[in-house]
């Protein structure tokens with residue numbers, strides 16, 4: 001109930017075999033079900049009356065992941081560009097109040113300010129489970145998360161533009177992506193079907209597509225990674241992956257925009 005208590009406007013209690021407490025808030029409502037002494041909190045009415053706002057930059061791979069998850073789960077949102085986020089200045093100083101690292105993405109949703117792509121997507125998964133991105137089976141969930149982590153912590157932080165600039169080495173990003181993709185290609189041999197985890201779209205797919213885009217920009221030879229390339233190509237046919245593409249975003253310069 002942390003952070004929710006302030007919003008409570010109405011409480012209904014009904015006693016049947018179990019007691020059901022419905023707590024309505026300004027944005028959505030919680031149902032608390034008490035069953036045999038066990039307490040379970042479950043979000044229901046998941047139609048917030050305020051559109052989520054995504055602070056994004058078209059080419060940022062971390063923003064791209066969140067856009068895919070939002071589009072896949074069919075969550076309508078407002079797009080706010082942060083094209084200034086690499087520069088110092090007033091806008092950036094103000095943005096630090098939302099995102100302490102000054103990074104994108106930030107998602108404002110259900111009255112909360114969320115940062116870091118993975119926790120944001122996990123939040124969407126937990127509160128909007130209808131189109132899941134994680135398998136039900138705990139072992140498969142662990143495998144899906146492991147593939148995701150190869151990119152999230154094993155590749156992206158090493159090859160991002162800040163780190164690349166600091167290294168002063170023009171081959172830096174290419175080296176780390178190739179190293180990471182070598183392991184990812186191997187790991188996918190165990191799990192992949194049409195997509196990363198069998199034939200269903202899952203969390204690692206959300207991470208794979210933006211990383212392949214960045215790989216191509218730094219001239220990684222993708223023919224060395226046939227499985228990653230095949231999955232990337234299959235995902236490019238999926239609606240949510242099309243709409244979330246960097247080159248289809250409102251802040252993408254017209255000369256780079258994809259026409260369809």
Ligand SMILES: N[C@@H](CCC(=O)N[C@@H](CS)C(=O)NCC(=O)O)C(=O)O
Pocket residue numbers: 060061062063085086101102103104105115116117118160162
């Ligand atoms: N772990 C973060 C990484 C975020 C990140 O690296 N964002 C980059 C763009 S992809 C950024 O904001 N860089 C600009 C800066 O740090 O000033 C996440 O997954 O959200």
